[in-house]
Amino acid sequence: KAGVTQTPRYLIKTRGQQVTLSCSPISGHRSVSWYQQTPGQGLQFLFEYFSETQRNKGNFPGRFSGRQFSNSRSEMNVSTLELGDSALYLCASSPQGEFNQPQHFGDGTRLSIL
Amino acid sequence: GDSVTQMEGPVTLSEEAFLTINCTYTATGYPSLFWYVQYPGEGLQLLLKATKADDKGSNKGFEATYRKETTSFHLEKGSVQVSDSAVYFCALSPSTGRRALTFGSGTRLQVQP
Numbered sequence: 131k132a133g134v135t136q137t138p139r140y141l142i143k144t145r146g147q148q149v150t151l152s153c154s155p156i157s158g159h160r161s162v163s164w165y166q167q168t169p170g171q172g173l174q175f176l177f178e179y180f181s182e183t184q185r186n187k188g189n190f191p192g193r194f195s196g197r198q199f200s201n202s203r204s205e206m207n208v209s210t211l212e213l214g215d216s217a218l219y220l221c222a223s224s225p226q227g228e229f230n231q232p233q234h235f236g237d238g239t240r241l242s243i244l
Numbered sequence: 245g246d247s248v249t250q251m252e253g254p255v256t257l258s259e260e261a262f263l264t265i266n267c268t269y270t271a272t273g274y275p276s277l278f279w280y281v282q283y284p285g286e287g288l289q290l291l292l293k294a295t296k297a298d299d300k301g302s303n304k305g306f307e308a309t310y311r312k313e314t315t316s317f318h319l320e321k322g323s324v325q326v327s328d329s330a331v332y333f334c335a336l337s338p339s340t341g342r343r344a345l346t347f348g349s350g351t352r353l354q355v356q357p
Contacts, residue, residue, distance in 0.1 A: 134287075163344065173333065175344035186342045220287055227343050230276040230295040235287040 132157065134236035136221050142242045148209040151239045153221030155202050159234075161185075161227025162204040164196060167218040167238070176219075179204055180227050208241075216243045246271040248334050250348035257355050263321040265351045267308075267334035270315065275336040277301075277310055277317040278345070282331045291319075291332070324355045 135154040143149050155162050163186075164176040175188040179198035196206040202223075208215055218240050222233035251266040269275065276295040280288040292301030297312035306321045317334060334348040 173347040232290045237287040
């Protein structure tokens with residue numbers, strides 16, 4: 131069974147630009163979550179999607195948004211990029227997003243802002 | 245709110261030494277607990293899990309027991325290998341409310357031959 135696939139693996143952008151990251155969950159998984167990993171703040175939850183609806187949201191500004199498609203694939207968008215947005219962005223999936231189900235992570239997209 | 249506290253790293257051990265990485269948590273109700281491992285340049289891999297008090301999760305020689313009375317989920321391995329060198333994250337999933345993992349800060353393990 132293929133794992134969680136994130137594309138691209140690396141991105142370099144400049145301040146003020148916008149970026150879209152993509153995530154394909156494990157086949158059959160309907161819940162997709164996004165996390166930001168930085169050396170200073172560690173791993174922080176961005177949002178979770180289930181059946182094309184945002185079900186949960188973390189404490190990030192509105193510049194961070196996402197969506198989920200009918201095939202459960204998800205995209206995350208960051209607009210008006212800031213230097214502090216440089217991070218590893220991780221996508222995770224689980225079958226139904228139940229509380230006791232583990233989430234399975236992709237290898238992430240490393241975003242660098244110049 | 246929920247929180248997870250891990251011991252500071254790095255932890256440096258010789259091959260075949262015993263490993264303990266401490267993890268304590270604060271949460272209401274009965275969270276599920278997880279250990280994830282991250283190798284350089286990769287995402288997080290689920291190492292083991294426990295979903296109720298006194299459960300013991302185990303995988304690849306690693307073990308952790310969900311202790312409700314001490315709110316702990318310490319990771320142990322009897323004999324580490326160089327290939328175990330990585331960063332280890334303790335995480336919790338709440339039993340109600342927002343479906344999101346709360347992670348500890350991570351503990352880097354370095355195993356020397």
